[in-house]
Amino acid sequence: MIDLVITPLFYLALLGLLLIFIMALLSPLETLNWWAGWNHEADKEIVLTSPPDQTRTEKATHYAVYLTAIGGISAADISSRERHFLNDLQEQLPHLVIIHDVFPFSVTNNPLNGERQLSWLWQKIHNSRMKKSGLILSGLIFVRNLLQVAVSGDPRYGPMYNVGVAKEIGESLLRQGYVPGSGIPISVMGWSGGGQIAIGTARYLHEAFEAPIYVISIGGVMADDPGILYVEHLYHLNGTKDKFPKVGEILYPGRWPFLKYTAWNQAKRNGKMSVIVPGPMVHTGRHDYFDHKATLPNGQSYLDKTVEIISGIISDIDNSE
Amino acid sequence: MYDFDLNSLGSIISALFHVIGGVLQLDPEVYRVVMAHPYGTRFAVFILFLAGLSSTLGQSVVLFANRVKLRRFLFSLVMFAISVVVSAFLWAIAIWLLVNWLTSNTWLLIDVWTGVALSYAPLVFGFLILLPYLGRIIDDILRVWVLLAMLTGSLAFYPENLGGVVLAGILGWVSLYLLSSLPLWVRVQEWYWRFSTGTKKQTSTQDLVEEYVSEIHEAANEMRGDTAVSGEDEA
Incomplete structure (x- = not known):
């Protein structure tokens, strides 16, 4: 009787592992294919799909790019909690231009439900997740995006992946009227795996736009990416109940404190990092950084606390520039 | 005992699994069995070629990065697999010369060549180097495994003077390393890259x-x- 249950479960687990292994093996191919131009020549031209919004950007003192976490399937489908966060931040800082149309887990900003062969499958998984019926399958979205974070953090693939995402961010910045060489600060905000992509793209955004780049990590899981050396300052928000950022600290030797001469530890020594503890936030779900129902002992919601900290950081940067 | 019958396609595939498995388990017996077979050397070189193909695929990021076209990419995989075979052969010659010079034993080049070729068997898993994050660790593990396999092969044939054989292996590797630093060799490698990939230079x-x-x-x-x-x- 036990065998009747355990044996199928064992084979199911084995099948799951095999699927993850194949996904892992194929995960760098999207980046490599794009870079090698096998499908089409790597597009070097910067393309504007709409003219820069001059009226809005004349007053801009700061640009912020928001990169979602590994649960997302596209930049357009971010959760309502994240939208609340971005709206509240915009209300706090009217002169801030917020960009959130870049999907950080695709080198060409191609959403999982965009122009790709398995888009129907990702859309189906996403839909079932919305109805709460496909929570197990939705793990595939996490795995797929997590593997792209690993691609970004791998020194062999990372430069190609990160420059591709940086180009997409750059195009979005230009669409929003960013003037290269103007010196207007750019803050890249990354939640969870978005934190690694933020660090990875920093170098190329800095070089392409001659801009000061700041990274605001919201429970970011970050590798030992050399892009950290091009970041003016990294602000890392880490809730006391969020253990996920530890994964990056453990898995990437460049972040081990006793290896003094790595890019990460060099940046740390130079005082380019601040860890901010906003409260007892968890990584994702209820009681995370964007929860507007959970409150701190002083009655402030977790969402309001996150907005307060990040708007404070951006205001401080603006005052110091 | 190893199933080492090369009379049909099925038995060749079965022998491949057995022999690669034996090398991975660092079993000296597998070397004796392969070397005793009349087609053992060819079989070992075939495994070496597969290992070269697989490890080239694992390290193909350099081909993608240099924007090698798809057809050239496939051609390059074969060409670089051949280069793995050639460098293994040069290593075998170096070891053969040094063993016969440093020790009192007289080895046949064909045996050293078979042993070295067989020792590359762990690299048939070289495609795993493609894996993000884990790939670089796997690369290191496979290289150490090849060295351990080489040591096992030496144990199979010359357990009495293992120190001398190991020294010959290390010196052989060092001499190949020095050879690869020579300007002429560098020029040959650059030409080989251009010929294989169709790109001007490796960047x-x-x-x-x-x-x-x-x-x-x-x-x-x-x-x-x-x-x-x-x-x-x-x-």
């Missing part, structure tokens, strides 16, 4: 990415110029 990923960033930088600056000019026109 590092970071340099290629930096070139790409400067192109984005120029394009962004041109756009700034265009915007300024159109703004003036409107004024």
Whole structure:
């Protein structure tokens, strides 16, 4: 009787592992294919799909790019909690231009439900997740995006992946009227795996736009990416109940404190990092950084606390520039 | 005992699994069995070629980074697999010369060549180097495994003077390393790269990415110029 249950479960687990292994093996191919131009020549031209919004950007003192976490399937489908966060931040800082149309887990900003062969499958998984019926399958979205974070953090693939995402961010910045060489600060905000992509793209955004780049990590899981050396300052928000950022600290030797001469530890020594503890936030779900129902002992919601900290950081940067 | 019958395709595939498994388990017996077979050397070189193909695939990021076209990519995989076979052969010659010089024993080149070729068997898993994050660790593990397999092969034939054989192996590797630093050898490698990939030269990923960033930088600056000019026109 036990065998009747355990044996199928064992084979199911084995099948799951095999699927993850194949996904892992194929995960760098999207980046490599794009870079090698096998499908089409790597597009070097910067393309504007709409003219820069001059009226809005004349007053801009700061640009912020928001990169979602590994649960997302596209930049357009971010959760309502994240939208609340971005709206509240915009209300706090009217002169801030917020960009959130870049999907950080695709080198060409191609959403999982965009122009790709398995888009129907990702859309189906996403839909079932919305109805709460496909929570197990939705793990595939996490795995797929997590593997792209690993691609970004791998020194062999990372430069190609990160420059591709940086180009997409750059195009979005230009669409929003960013003037290269103007010196207007750019803050890249990354939640969870978005934190690694933020660090990875920093170098190329800095070089392409001659801009000061700041990274605001919201429970970011970050590798030992050399892009950290091009970041003016990294602000890392880490809730006391969020253990996920530890994964990056453990898995990437460049972040081990006793290896003094790595890019990460060099940046740390130079005082380019601040860890901010906003409260007892968890990584994702209820009681995370964007929860507007959970409150701190002083009655402030977790969402309001996150907005307060990040708007404070951006205001401080603006005052110091 | 190893199933080592090479009379049909099925038995060849079965022998492949057995022999590769034996090398992975660092079993000296597998070396004796393969070397005793009349087609053992050819079989070992076939495994070496497969290992070369697999490890080249694992390290193919350099081909992608240099934007090698798809057909050339496939051709390059075969060419670089052949280069793995050639460098293993040179290593075998170096070990053979040094063993016969450093020790009292007289080894046949064909036995050393079979042993060295067989020892590359762990690299049939070289395609795993493609894996993000884990790939680089796997690369190191496989290389150590090849060295351990080489040691096992030596144990199978010359357990009495293992120190001398190991020394010969290390010196053989050092002499190949020195050979690869010679300007003539570097020129040969550059030619081989051009011939295999159809690209002018091998450039590092970071340099290629930096070139790409400067192109984005120029394009962004041109756009700034265009915007300024159109703004003036409107004024």
